[in-house]
Amino acid sequence: MHKTSFKKSLLVAALSLTMANMATAANVPADANLAKKQELVWNVSANPATLDPQKMEGDVEGYFARQLFEMLVTSDEKGHILPGAATSWQHSDDFKTWTFFLRPNAKWSNGDAVTAHDFVYAWQRLADPNTASPYASYLDFLKLENADKVLEGKAKVDELGVEAKDDHTLVLHLTESVPYVDKLVEHYVLSPVHKSVVEKFGDAWTKPGNLVGNGAFKLDSMVVNEKAVLVRNPHYWDNDKTVLEKVTLLPIESAATDVARYRAGDEDVTGKELPIELFAKLKKGL
Structure with a gap:
């Protein structure tokens, strides 16, 4: 993983918005020369405030969310919407009813x-005032029926305009026409969570050994101010195309320390806030 050509591409990638989805499953060309050790060390520049998707806010939490969870849709490096947990979707003529069809073979990391x-x-849970989510208003932005009332505590959460028609069919009921819902549902706060796990462990459900996700990776260990280690989720529906075996996320804030570790070969991806003058210097030296 530490060959110059590979590091150069990752350094450039570290400064792009595509980093959020970087570690997930990918289509690898048949003639690709892959390293024997498929591990990635990635500096995300800070500790995540939480690994609970309904309580997340910020880029760092988003990086973790997109590895541990899978939303209804995802996107490629050009921003094109692609199937995620849902294989397809459709909408009514007035764009007020959206139906998402989920993958029948999708599994949580516990099987x-x-x-x-x-x-x-x-x-x-996101809408419930008791959750105190910083992004709860996103549901109102999505124009889900009764979202505003639920957020204000004037309606019950089961009155929110989202329903499971069956195990693999999710229906959204909106108060207004929203023709771009398929783009909005990519937000990480709309990640699914495992109800029985959340109810069993309470606030501790996101700790290593407890957290259950539906993404390409699962949480193996986490030490605040040191590192978080994610390992391949064997139950992920697209696991056959997951190339990386392990992703180590670092919380290094110092650009100088970040660059020093990078140059020493101790990390593969630098923090996204790398000063442009340091980027230019490193690029010249590769």
Whole structure:
């Protein structure tokens, strides 16, 4: 993983918005010369405030969310919307009703099936005033029925305009026409969560050994101010195309320390806030 050509491409990638989805499953050309040791060390520049998607805010949390969880849709490096947990979707003529069809083979990292009910639970949890989510208003922005009332505590969470028609069909009911819902549902706060795990462990459900996700990776260990280690999730529906075996995320804030570790071969991806003068210097030296 420390060959110059590979590091150069990663250094450039570290400064782009595509980093959020970098570690997830990918289509690798048949003639690609892959390193024997498929591990990535990535400096995300800070500790995540939480690994609970309904309580997340900020880029760092987003990096973690997109490895540990999978939303209804995802996107490529050009911003094109692609299937995620949902294989397809459709909308009514007035764009007020959206239906997402989930993958029947999607599983949580503990082997349980991912269902539309998991999304309903997560979104209701996001709207619940007791969750105190910094992004709860996103549901109102999405124009889900009764979102404003639920957020204000004037309606019950089960009155929110999202329903599981069956295990693999999620239906959204909106108050207004929103023709770009398929783009909005990529936000990490709309990640599904495993209800029984959340209820069993409470606030501790995001700790290593407890956290169950539906993404390409699962949480192996985490030491605040040191590192978080993610390992390949064997139950992920697209696991056959997951190339990396392990991703280590570092919380290094200092640009000088970040660059020193990079030049020493101790990390593969520098922090996104790398000063442009340091970037130019490193690029010249590669």
